[in-house]
Amino acid sequence: MLSRVLAVVLQSLNPFDPIARGALARGVVRGFLAVDGTVALIALGAAGLLWLGTPLPLLAAPPFQEGAGELAGGVAIGAALATGLAAIGAGIGVGIAGAAAIGAIAEKPETLGRTLIFVGLAEGVAIYGLIISFMILTR
Structure with a gap:
């Protein structure tokens, strides 16, 4: 169905x-x-x-401190977008680079070290997004 x-x-x-x-x-x-x-x-x-x-007190807790200001929601959305979009981009990059790396390793096994570097570079995008979101939240 x-x-x-x-x-x-x-x-x-x-x-x-x-x-x-x-x-x-x-x-x-x-x-x-x-x-x-x-x-x-x-x-x-x-x-x-x-x-x-999920514990009930956690669901009932206020999302931010009292008097956090009007920008608290925007800050949270900005941090979430920084992390989320960076993770989506990194996932796409790792998917493409990983598929190419597996194909290259299957044809020539000695290229393993070089291909892992390219996959790691794509994963770095997610780490940069996480760092930016921490910078946004702690400003």
Whole structure:
């Protein structure tokens, strides 16, 4: 059922129409989502456990100190954006560099050290974003 819903959603988006039809015809969508709804059920269960495990005083606590000012929300959003966008960029970079590194290592195993350097450079972007968010929060 869930695979059919995903296929209908993909078909409604024009650029993905051929992809959705092909995936639905070959059964790729069903295989990707495991057994109908299993992934959604696991995610819902994890969210429920997280909600049940959170102490109530933590949820009731004020987000900032009293009288923190009007800019406290903007500061928090800025720090979150710095970390989040840097992590997304680093994830994309590591995905591309990691795939290329695995291909290079498969063809020539002695390139392992050089390829790890490029993957590490892509991970540095996330660290820089985290440093910037700490600088924003402690200003």
